[in-house]
Amino acid sequence: MTYDITHHDAELLVKEKRFVFDASLSYETTGYRPITETAGLDFDPEPFMVPAATYKKTGHYVDCPVGSRSFMEQWRQDRERCHTGYRVGDYRLTGDNFFFVNYHKMPLDSDVNGAGEGATYGNPIFFAPHYEFFHYLELCFKLKYDAVLVKARGVGASEIVSSMMECPYTVIPNYTSSIVAFAEGFLVGTKGTLSKKTWINLDHLNQDTDGAMAHLRQKYNSDLFKRASITNTRQEELSDSWFSQITGQVVDKPGKLRGDRLDRLVFEESGSNPYLEDTYIVGEALVIVNGTRKGIRIVIGTGGEEGASVAGLERIFLNPVENKVLPVKHNYTKDGQFIESGFFIPAWRTVIKAMDKRGVVDSKKAIDFYTEERSIRMNNPSALKRYCAEYCFYVDEAFALQGENSFDAQLLADAHINLTILKTTRPPEKGFLKWIYKEDGGDSHNKKTLEGETPSPMANVIGVSFHPDPSGDVIVAERPILDKDGNPIHNLYVGGSDSIDFGKNETSASNNKPSDFCQLIKKRIIGTEGNKYVAMYKNRPNDIREAYGNATKLLWWYGAKTNLEWSKTNFYTYLRSLKLANKMLLHRPNLALPSNNFRKVNNLWGTPGNEKYIKHGLELIQTFILESWQSLDMIEMIEQLQKYSYSNKRKFDIVAAMIMAEIADEDFYQKMPVLNKNDNLRHQEWQDIGYYTDSDGRKKYGIIPDYLNPKKNQPQHVYTIDEFTSPL
Numbered sequence: 001m002t003y004d005i006t007h008h009d010a011e012l013l014v015k016e017k018r019f020v021f022d023a024s025l026s027y028e029t030t031g032y033r034p035i036t037e038t039a040g041l042d043f044d045p046e047p048f049m050v051p052a053a054t055y056k057k058t059g060h061y062v063d064c065p066v067g068s069r070s071f072m073e074q075w076r077q078d079r080e081r082c083h084t085g086y087r088v089g090d091y092r093l094t095g096d097n098f099f100f101v102n103y104h105k106m107p108l109d110s111d112v113n114g115a116g117e118g119a120t121y122g123n124p125i126f127f128a129p130h131y132e133f134f135h136y137l138e139l140c141f142k143l144k145y146d147a148v149l150v151k152a153r154g155v156g157a158s159e160i161v162s163s164m165m166e167c168p169y170t171v172i173p174n175y176t177s178s179i180v181a182f183a184e185g186f187l188v189g190t191k192g193t194l195s196k197k198t199w200i201n202l203d204h205l206n207q208d209t210d211g212a213m214a215h216l217r218q219k220y221n222s223d224l225f226k227r228a229s230i231t232n233t234r235q236e237e238l239s240d241s242w243f244s245q246i247t248g249q250v251v252d253k254p255g256k257l258r259g260d261r262l263d264r265l266v267f268e269e270s271g272s273n274p275y276l277e278d279t280y281i282v283g284e285a286l287v288i289v290n291g292t293r294k295g296i297r298i299v300i301g302t303g304g305e306e307g308a309s310v311a312g313l314e315r316i317f318l319n320p321v322e323n324k325v326l327p328v329k330h331n332y333t334k335d336g337q338f339i340e341s342g343f344f345i346p347a348w349r350t351v352i353k354a355m356d357k358r359g360v361v362d363s364k365k366a367i368d369f370y371t372e373e374r375s376i377r378m379n380n381p382s383a384l385k386r387y388c389a390e391y392c393f394y395v396d397e398a399f400a401l402q403g404e405n406s407f408d409a410q411l412l413a414d415a416h417i418n419l420t421i422l423k424t425t426r427p428p429e430k431g432f433l434k435w436i437y438k439e440d441g442g443d444s445h446n447k448k449t450l451e452g453e454t455p456s457p458m459a460n461v462i463g464v465s466f467h468p469d470p471s472g473d474v475i476v477a478e479r480p481i482l483d484k485d486g487n488p489i490h491n492l493y494v495g496g497s498d499s500i501d502f503g504k505n506e507t508s509a510s511n512n513k514p515s516d517f518c519q520l521i522k523k524r525i526i527g528t529e530g531n532k533y534v535a536m537y538k539n540r541p542n543d544i545r546e547a548y549g550n551a552t553k554l555l556w557w558y559g560a561k562t563n564l565e566w567s568k569t570n571f572y573t574y575l576r577s578l579k580l581a582n583k584m585l586l587h588r589p590n591l592a593l594p595s596n597n598f599r600k601v602n603n604l605w606g607t608p609g610n611e612k613y614i615k616h617g618l619e620l621i622q623t624f625i626l627e628s629w630q631s632l633d634m635i636e637m638i639e640q641l642q643k644y645s646y647s648n649k650r651k652f653d654i655v656a657a658m659i660m661a662e663i664a665d666e667d668f669y670q671k672m673p674v675l676n677k678n679d680n681l682r683h684q685e686w687q688d689i690g691y692y693t694d695s696d697g698r699k700k701y702g703i704i705p706d707y708l709n710p711k712k713n714q715p716q717h718v719y720t721i722d723e724f725t726s727p728l
Contacts, residue, residue, distance in 0.1 A: 169245070237411070349361055433466055640652050
């Protein structure tokens with residue numbers, strides 16, 4: 001399929017914000033054709049790399065006498081190809097790509113015969129993902145979008161960044177480029193992009209192109225600023241100078257980003273910049289002048305960056321339209337679902353040992369290579385997590401180390417590995433909850449109600465049923481333990497709510513990524529069991545009543561009271577309207593009551609959302625992780641705990657709900673689970689609950705019958721009050 005974009009179409013697509021780059025399609029606008037394991041089988045990169053091959057063979061890029069007519073014509077042609085691109089047959093390399101594979105020099109580890117022998121310098125190998133990115137970049141220029149690239153370590157992106165500076169400086173007069181980094185070491189010094197790559201390559205072009213790509217720098221030639229110009233004896237730049245320039249800016253505060261209007265503004269090592277989003281916004285004024293776009297912003301980030309700084313890169317990458325970035329459609333996700341984000345290059349796409357001459361890897365061989373590397377670290381979850389982040393397969397892995405908190409990273413890594421790689425933890429169910437009514441005899445399928453709306457009057461409700469469905473937004477790790485009549489056990493479960501007051505349709509346009517409503521259910525300690533999050537509802541539906549309704553069903557099903565931040569009044573009002581507030585909402589916890597009101601009548605509800613109680617809840621979560629990390633089996637919960645940052649706490653809705661749940665659990669310290677209002681559980685025989693197969697061969701969940709339970713042949717255990725009041 002070919003996507004041909006005319007100038008009129010481009011303007012319309014930009015205006016309506018509905019253009020998406022899909023690497024599986026062809027684009028006449030840039031001459032892009034897919035080159036994959038199944039497409040572009042006739043592509044040959046060699047005709048595009050003649051200058052590089054000639055230099056390797058002869059030491060000169062043009063195999064003609066210096067100064068001859070053929071010499072001059074060949075160089076004119078190659079400079080034009082570096083500017084406008086080069087087409088051979090059905091395929092075209094962009095100008096940046098042609099320059100990169102022919103005139104940029106870099107260390108070539110593939111040429112090393114043995115370990116410890118250093119690296120030789122040469123032209124880059126042709127990689128299909130590089131080819132895709134260069135076309136994506138050209139589309140960004142043509143359609144007036146900004147660009148974002150997040151990639152695994154070792155895919156050559158820093159070399160691409162350097163080349164993107166060198167190419168226009170060399171072949172386009174009056175071109176201005178700037179590269180921005182949070183710390184000076186990213187630009188100059190032993191590891192700086194400018195000093196270790198860009199400046200070295202400009203010197204190479206001056207010395208090794210027989211003068212054809214050489215530019216004097218007589219006025220500005222410092223570590224952070226080079227301009228192609230010639231001066232007179234008074235050090236004045238001559239008017240017929242080339243005037244292209246490259247600058248580096250160390251911007252550790254957004255306000256420091258200044259300068260001339262730019263054609264290219266590159267943000268290097270963006271995952272290490274704690275002020276990336278603010279600096280990115282300030283940078284808009286350098287590429288858009290009076291509403292007219294002069295240049296583009298290009299954000300580059302690497303998987304495996306640590307700390308809260310990564311969150312800014314993640315938000316720009318995952319919300320391209322809101323940040324004026326050209327979206328890319330891909331499925332580099334754990335579940336294989338397609339998303340629209342910035343451009344992503346996983347580690348396995350550049351494994352040279354699994355690559356054919358077209359720069360395309362055999363995906364199975366390439367993935368197997370990194371899978372073997374991962375398996376070596378299987379017994380060290382912390383090291384494995386870091387390796388997976390650095391050499392990421394998926395977008396989620398690239399951002400996995402962004403957490404900045406006191407939670408035990410090793411234990412969370414263990415939990416993550418158990419669930420995703422070792423698969424020793426049973427994944428939870430997904431599904432929907434429905435009310436059961438009196439009039440339909442317990443069959444909720446025949447009752448029509450508005451989606452998410454709690455039926456009225458509540459007197460018609462006799463229960464809740466769970467319906468497994470992979471598309472459901474209710475996650476159940478463990479179904480509720482019920483008594484013999486199917487009723488929930490009071491005080492066995494507690495809830496934590498991170499409520500919201502508006503649905504998706506009611507959220508202001510300025511709030512680009514609002515948090516979801518999140519309702520958690522936690523099973524309290526029962527003897528040696530419990531202390532486990534057993535259910536979660538998380539969503540921001542168009543109508544907020546749908547979220548409230550689902551949370552109400554979840555609380556009803558488990559017979560739980562939930563702790564709510566007291567300022568979230570709409571959910572409280574919703575429950576009051578159903579006369580369920582006293583049944584489902586926790587009153588103000590004792591720790592949040594005034595000292596002169598302790599143990600008096602408590603007419604307050606919920607927990608204040610100030611720093612004191614948030615940090616207390618975080619301490620309780622840390623204790624929970626230390627004691628019960630093995631019980632974590634909701635992947636989204638684990639990943640939020642790993643990434644949590646107090647400074648960005650509003651985006652972590654699950655952790656916010658956990659804070660409320662842990663405070664509720666602490667407040668329930670002396671409350672014992674009971675079968676009903678008058679029958680304390682300590683007087684009852686505990687019955688085993690779980691999955692079993694009945695006499696008809698059907699799999700069921702509930703109280704295991706005596707004839708299937710080997711424990712019934714042993715002395716029966718009666719729980720004592722001490723077991724229900726053991727320290728949490």
